[in-house]
Structures are given as structure tokens and as C-alpha cells.
Amino acid sequence: MKTHENRLGPRKSFWGGPAGLSFYSLNSMNFLERLKSWSQSELLSPFVLGANCCARELYRLSGPNPQVGSIRENFIESEPIESCDVLVVSGIINEQIRPYIIEAYERMLSPRYVLAVGTCTATGAVFDTMAIDKILPVDVYVGGCPPTLDSLINGLELLRERIRKGTIRQVELKEGALGES
Amino acid sequence: MSLRDELFKKFGTKFQSSFSDKGSLVFPEDFSFPLDSEETTLYQDFFFQLKDEFRFHMLIDICYEDVSGERFLYYQFLNLEVYFCLQVTVPIGNSNYFPSLSSLWKSSEVFESDIVKHHELFLSDGRKTQQRQVLASANNKINQDEIIPLPEYQIPLRPTESQRQRYWKRFGPHSSPFNGKVRVDLLISEERVFDSRLVPGLYFRDFEKKCLTKDPFNMIFFFERLCIKDCVFAPLLWVETIEQSFSIPLPDKAKAIRMVWMELARVEGHLTFLWELAQELGFFVEASVFAELLEQVYHLFNIYSGKTQNFSLFTFGGMKKESPIGWGTECLEAAKYIYKVIEEVEREFNRNPRWMEVTKGFPMSAGKALEYGFTGPNLRACGVNFDTRKTQPTYFYDDVDFEVPLGIDGTTYDRFLVRLEELKQSLRIINQVLDHLPAGKVINKEHLMYESLYDEGSSDLSYNFEGRTCPYREGTSFSSIEATEGQLGLFIRTAPSGLKKLHVRSPSLVHSGAFSELIRGGELSGVFTAFQSLNLDPWEMDR
Numbered sequence: 001m002k003t004h005e006n007r008l009g010p011r012k013s014f015w016g017g018p019a020g021l022s023f024y025s026l027n028s029m030n031f032l033e034r035l036k037s038w039s040q041s042e043l044l045s046p047f048v049l050g051a052n053c054c055a056r057e058l059y060r061l062s063g064p065n066p067q068v069g070s071i072r073e074n075f076i077e078s079e080p081i082e083s084c085d086v087l088v089v090s091g092i093i094n095e096q097i098r099p100y101i102i103e104a105y106e107r108m109l110s111p112r113y114v115l116a117v118g119t120c121t122a123t124g125a126v127f128d129t130m131a132i133d134k135i136l137p138v139d140v141y142v143g144g145c146p147p148t149l150d151s152l153i154n155g156l157e158l159l160r161e162r163i164r165k166g167t168i169r170q171v172e173l174k175e176g177a178l179g180e181s
Numbered sequence: 182m183s184l185r186d187e188l189f190k191k192f193g194t195k196f197q198s199s200f201s202d203k204g205s206l207v208f209p210e211d212f213s214f215p216l217d218s219e220e221t222t223l224y225q226d227f228f229f230q231l232k233d234e235f236r237f238h239m240l241i242d243i244c245y246e247d248v249s250g251e252r253f254l255y256y257q258f259l260n261l262e263v264y265f266c267l268q269v270t271v272p273i274g275n276s277n278y279f280p281s282l283s284s285l286w287k288s289s290e291v292f293e294s295d296i297v298k299h300h301e302l303f304l305s306d307g308r309k310t311q312q313r314q315v316l317a318s319a320n321n322k323i324n325q326d327e328i329i330p331l332p333e334y335q336i337p338l339r340p341t342e343s344q345r346q347r348y349w350k351r352f353g354p355h356s357s358p359f360n361g362k363v364r365v366d367l368l369i370s371e372e373r374v375f376d377s378r379l380v381p382g383l384y385f386r387d388f389e390k391k392c393l394t395k396d397p398f399n400m401i402f403f404f405e406r407l408c409i410k411d412c413v414f415a416p417l418l419w420v421e422t423i424e425q426s427f428s429i430p431l432p433d434k435a436k437a438i439r440m441v442w443m444e445l446a447r448v449e450g451h452l453t454f455l456w457e458l459a460q461e462l463g464f465f466v467e468a469s470v471f472a473e474l475l476e477q478v479y480h481l482f483n484i485y486s487g488k489t490q491n492f493s494l495f496t497f498g499g500m501k502k503e504s505p506i507g508w509g510t511e512c513l514e515a516a517k518y519i520y521k522v523i524e525e526v527e528r529e530f531n532r533n534p535r536w537m538e539v540t541k542g543f544p545m546s547a548g549k550a551l552e553y554g555f556t557g558p559n560l561r562a563c564g565v566n567f568d569t570r571k572t573q574p575t576y577f578y579d580d581v582d583f584e585v586p587l588g589i590d591g592t593t594y595d596r597f598l599v600r601l602e603e604l605k606q607s608l609r610i611i612n613q614v615l616d617h618l619p620a621g622k623v624i625n626k627e628h629l630m631y632e633s634l635y636d637e638g639s640s641d642l643s644y645n646f647e648g649r650t651c652p653y654r655e656g657t658s659f660s661s662i663e664a665t666e667g668q669l670g671l672f673i674r675t676a677p678s679g680l681k682k683l684h685v686r687s688p689s690l691v692h693s694g695a696f697s698e699l700i701r702g703g704e705l706s707g708v709f710t711a712f713q714s715l716n717l718d719p720w721e722m723d724r
Contacts, residue, residue, distance in 0.1 A: 053409050
């Protein structure tokens with residue numbers, strides 16, 4: 001362990017990490033790690049939290065639209081929330097729903113990923129509410145009010161690609177770190 | 182003697198009143214709250230007479246306003262026999278207490294608790310004060326950092342065996358039936374439900390207050406984000422109220438195309454309802470059929486506006502865009518196809534014994550539905566013939582041939598069947614309107630309001646943001662529209678300087694008041710069926 005640290009220098013945190021994180025992690029992955037991340041990226045189970053216009057667009061992904069294509073094979077809904085990998089947050093974030101979002105994130109098992117859908121969640125600009133980055137570490141943002149079907153598919157595929165390449169590092173949060181604003 | 186004259190004869194001397202278009206009564210200023218014993222009886226007598234003698238069986242809305250220390254309550258009543266809408270204004274002075282009407286109209290409970298939640302007010306009989314402590318803080322805003330705890334069940338002194346086993350349990354927002362939508366607390370024992378509580382406020386975003394800071398043109402986009410299932414009706418309601426107050430005339434083609442859009446939105450809303458219901462009850466083949474039909478409707482939306490929801494198409498005086506060439510014929514073809522498929526699916530459902538068994542529960546009588554203030558397909562499923570498209574026809578609804586389908590018992594099956602029939606009638610209306618589509622422009626740009634707004638000569642409607650003034654009339658108005666879920670209402674008070682108060686009457690909030698009684702005594706597995714069959718929209722409920 002000591003030699004490893006000496007060679008690469010002290011590890012920086014995810015938040016203030018170096019810009020070339022993807023290059024660093026690609027090289028450091030061995031065969032088993034690559035196999036693991038590939039297998040994770042092949043089947044993901046999302047959990048949608050939200051009841052707004054974005055959620056309605058999200059439910060179209062399970063419909064018969066030819067645009068959706070092969071993404072339906074890689075993302076399959078499952079219950080309960082403990083068996084899900086991706087937390088899809090859409091809609092506004094106020095002080096009422098914040099504890100439920102944190103609870104949902106804490107109930108999910110590692111590795112877990114967060115996808116923020118829509119302008120309300122990403123910036124809180126539409127109704128002057130809270131942005132999600134004050135609560136949870138977000139992996140992929142999807143913009144739009146509401147986002148189109150294409151941008152949703154792009155967002156999901158970007159998430160899958162980043163998991164496969166291992167560029168998303170799971171952050172081990174300390175106790176009480178969540179929900180600080 | 183008409184109802185209007187009778188009302189004027191009885192109350193005209195004591196109350197300030199105006200019965201020009203819609204009736205309105207203002208309480209005399211001697212009323213100071215908290216009331217004395219004599220005044221209380223007078224107050225109760227007045228409302229009792231309204232219900233008993235003048236047959237105002239429906240309380241549509243209650244709105245609260247604080248005008249620099251002076252507080253007012255606005256009640257909207259409706260007489261179903263002659264379709265007469267009455268507004269009663271009650272000034273309550275500086276008092277923190279206001280009287281409850283829940284003994285006369287059950288629907289007032291929902292509105293009153295909504296007022297108690299968001300303002301520094303209490304009910305004079307002391308109910309629901311506990312709820313206020315949980316949900317609201319001193320500065321008029323909901324402030325909650327922790328999850329609201331479950332209520333405690335107090336076992337009675339000599340409990341039966343089932344009473345001993347009862348306990349409260351939380352469902353949602355992230356457990357299986359209510360995926361991320363809403364939280365419901367249930368008192369259960371042995372898979373039976375004895376009491377329930379719907380926890381509101383998860384999507385509270387202070388819509389009504391934030392509207393006041395907006396420009397009337399920006400409000401159209403804001404209103405599109407009011408409810409998820411009615412992204413046509415809410416902006417149209419706002420546009421219509423402004424058109425009425427400025428008396429902007431509409432060209433015939435704009436009226437016809439707006440009608441087509443309203444009916445398409447109704448088709449889409451009912452198809453989403455059917456899709457969700459079929460999917461949650463495990464009828465996946467039928468659900469996929471509904472999803473396919475939905476995509477057809479989305480395709481029609483996409484051709485016209487380039488979007489599948491939040492279209493930003495409506496403006497004051499008409500539509501923003503001309504309908505694209507060939508859109509009408511595509512609409513007609515799609516309507517024909519949807520009608521054919523829906524008839525087949527209906528036949529399949531009626532033949533299916535499992536479907537009939539799953540949907541037979543949760544009845545609602547017509548009297549109760551009126552007490553709770555139901556509107557829309559939920560009311561028509563109970564057998565009450567009430568549709569504002571028939572009673573107060575706007576646009577060309579008078580000239581169009583369509584029927585109002587009615588249910589019998591108000592069970593889940595009736596709610597399903599009424600929506601299915603309404604969908605067919607909407608398709609009929611679309612066919613008739615598109616067959617006789619009038620020629621001309623879709624927007625009336627000649628009105629005075631537009632002179633400073635739009636650049637002359639340019640084909641698209643790019644307008645100047647500077648120098649825009651909208652002098653409002655002084656007074657209050659309540660207008661409503663027949664949306665997919667029910668009557669969507671809008672109360673505004675305006676002064677020449679601008680918009681002073683805005684209040685939305687959301688149908689989902691009213692229907693949620695009956696949810697607790699509907700599922701009491703039922704099985705746990707049927708709770709989601711009841712929730713789904715009422716078609717509650719939490720995004721609209723919380724506002």
C-alpha cells in the first residue's frame with residue numbers, strides 16, 4: 001500500500017479531483033475490474049422518484065416508440081429499491097421531499113448512481129427551489145424542461161458508458177455528510 | 182321568479198350585492214371575528230339557507246387573501262339545477278380564526294386544511310391545529326427537515342381482537358405501489374384498511390405566490406407546468422381569463438383549432454389513465470395497446486408544435502402557429518384508427534372475468550360525490566349529469582353533437598368505462614370540427630393590447646419586452662374550464678396596477694378528500710386501484 005501511494009502521490013477526493021481522472025482510472029483498471037464494470041453496465045435497474053412532466057417523459061421509455069431502441073434491454077425496472085442501481089431524480093426539491101430522497105439513496109446498495117433529470121432538479125431555476133448537488137453526488141445531468149426523449153436516451157447511454165469505462169468512482173460518504181446545505 | 186331575484190329579495194337589503202353576470206354577496210362590515218353568539222347563529226343560518234332553500238349543493242372553492250392586515254375569505258357556490266355561480270365574500274378583520282363549514286359541505290375540509298397549512302390561521306372550532314404545527318412554520322412557508330412521523334394508534338379500553346392488532350404503516354414515496362409519487366399512511370390489520378392519511382406537500386413550490394411576480398405572457402409557460410396531465414387546459418384557462426377581462430375577440434379558426442387541441446388533450450389524458458390502470462392491474466397486453474395509441478397522439482402533437490408536452494402554443498387572441506399542411510387529415514386518420522382499436526379493447530375487457538372482478542369494488546354514491554365536491558368523470562361515474570361543455574358552452578361546443586356518458590354506482594369499473602366512452606365522444610368532436618374547419622387567420626393581432634407588443638410586418642410573433650403595459654380592471658373573477666380530471670378553476674383579484682391575488686382550484690386536491698373514506702374497510706391490495714381510479718395528480722395537488 002505504501003509503495004502504491006508513493007508512486008501515484010496522495011489520492012485526492014472525488015470533489016476536488018484532478019481533471020484527467022478518466023485517463024488515470026482507465027490505466028489503473030486490471031482485467032477483473034474491467035470485467036466487473038462491463039458486467040455492471042450491461043444491466044442496470046433504475047428507480048424513478050418524481051411525479052412531474054419529466055417523469056411522464058421517462059415513462060415513455062418503456063413504451064413502443066422505435067426511437068427507444070436497444071436501451072430497453074439494458075435498463076429494467078425492479079423492486080424493491082434495495083435492488084436498484086440508478087436513482088433517477090426528477091421534479092423540484094423542497095424541504096419536504098429532501099429527507100425522502102436522502103432515505104432512498106441510503107437504502108440503495110453500493111455501487112449506486114444518480115441521474116438528475118430536468119432543469120428543476122439540476123438547478124431549481126424554474127420555481128426557485130433547491131438544486132440537487134447540495135444533497136447528493138450526481139453522476140449525469142439531463143437538461144431540458146422537460147427533456148426530449150432523445151436527450152433522455154443520450155443521458156442514459158452516457159451513464160452506461162461511464163460505468164463501463166470505470167470513470168465513475170463510488171464516493172464513500174461519512175456519516176451525516178448527506179443533506180448539508 | 183328566478184333564483185337570482187329570490188336571492189336579491191332575501192339578502193339584497195343587508196348585504197352588498199351585485200347580480201349582473203355571476204352573483205356575488207359581500208358580508209356587511211359589522212361582522213367582526215371571533216363572532217359573538219348572536220352573530221354565529223346568523224352566520225350559520227345564512228349558509229344553511231343557501232344550501233337548504235337556494236339549493237347550492239356544491240361548494241367549489243375557498244380562497245383566502247390578506248390585504249395589508251385586512252383578511253378576506255371568498256367562497257364559490259354552485260347551483261346545479263339552474264347552473265348559477267355565487268361568490269360570497271367574508272371579511273374577517275384581523276382575526277386569526279375563521280369559521281368552518283365542514284358540517285354543511287364536506288368538500289370545505291380540504292380547502293380549509295389547505296388554508297391552515299400555508300397561512301397563520303386557525304379554525305375556530307380547534308380542529309386540525311395539530312396538523313398545522315407539523316407542516317408550517319411562522320413565516321408562511323413549509324419548513325421540514327425530517328420525515329413526518331407516523332401517527333400513533335391508541336387502543337380503546339375494551340378492544341376487540343382486530344383492534345388489538347391494528348398498526349400504522351407507511352407506503353411510498355419509494356415503495357412499490359406509489360413509485361415516487363405520494364406518501365400514504367394506512368392503519369391496517371390482517372390486510373384490511375381501517376384508516377388512512379394522505380401526506381401532502383412533497384411537490385409544494387409556492388406556485389400561486391410566484392405567479393404574481395411574472396409577466397402575463399410568461400405566465401402562459403408557467404401555467405403549462407401547473408399539472409402534468411393537463412398541459413393544454415391550464416394555460417388555456419389563463420389565456421381565456423385575460424381575454425375575457427380585456428374583451429379580445431377571437432377569429433373562428435382559432436376557436437376551432439383550440440377545440441381540437443382540447444379534445445386531443447382529453448384523449449391523451451384518458452389514454453394515460455387507461456394505460457396506467459391496466460399496467461398496475463397486470464394486464465400488460467392491453468397496456469401495450471394503450472401505449473401504442475398514446476404514441477400516435479404524441480406524434481400529432483409533435484407535428485404541430487415540435488414537442489410532446491408543454492407546447493407553448495396559446496397566446497392572447499388565438500394560436501401562435503398556423504396548423505401545418507396535412508395535419509388535419511392526419512388527425513382524422515388517427516382518430517379513425519384509435520376509435521376502431523378502442524372498441525376492440527372494450528369488447529375484450531368486458532369479456533374478461535378477471536378484469537370485471539378486480540374493478541368491481543370501491544363504490545361512491547351520487548350524494549356523497551356532490552358533498553365532496555367531485556367534478557369531471559369521477560362525478561359522472563356516480564350518475565350525475567354535469568359537464569360544463571353542455572351547461573356553459575364556449576367556442577363551438579353548442580353546435581357540435583356529442584353525448585355525456587354516465588355511470589351507475591361509481592365503482593372503479595364505472596370510472597374506467599366513463600373515461601373510455603368520453604374518449605370516443607372526444608374523437609367524435611374532433612371529426613366534426615375538422616370536417617367544418619373555418620377559413621381565416623388563427624390570431625387576432627388587431628387588438629389594442631397588441632399594438633405595442635408585436636413588431637409589425639414580421640411574420641413570426643417576436644414582441645418587444647419593453648413598454649408593455651396591461652391595465653387590469655379592478656375586481657375579482659372566478660373562471661373555470663372542463664379539464665380531463667374535472668373542473669379546473671382560477672380565482673383572480675386585479676387592480677389597475679397589476680395582479681394582486683391568484684388562486685387555483687385543482688380537481689385532484691378535491692378528489693383526494695374522499696380517498697380516505699373510499700378505501701376504509703377495503704382490502705390492502707385494492708388501495709392502489711382506488712388511488713389510480715380517482716386519477717390523482719400529486720404535482721397539481723401540492724402546487
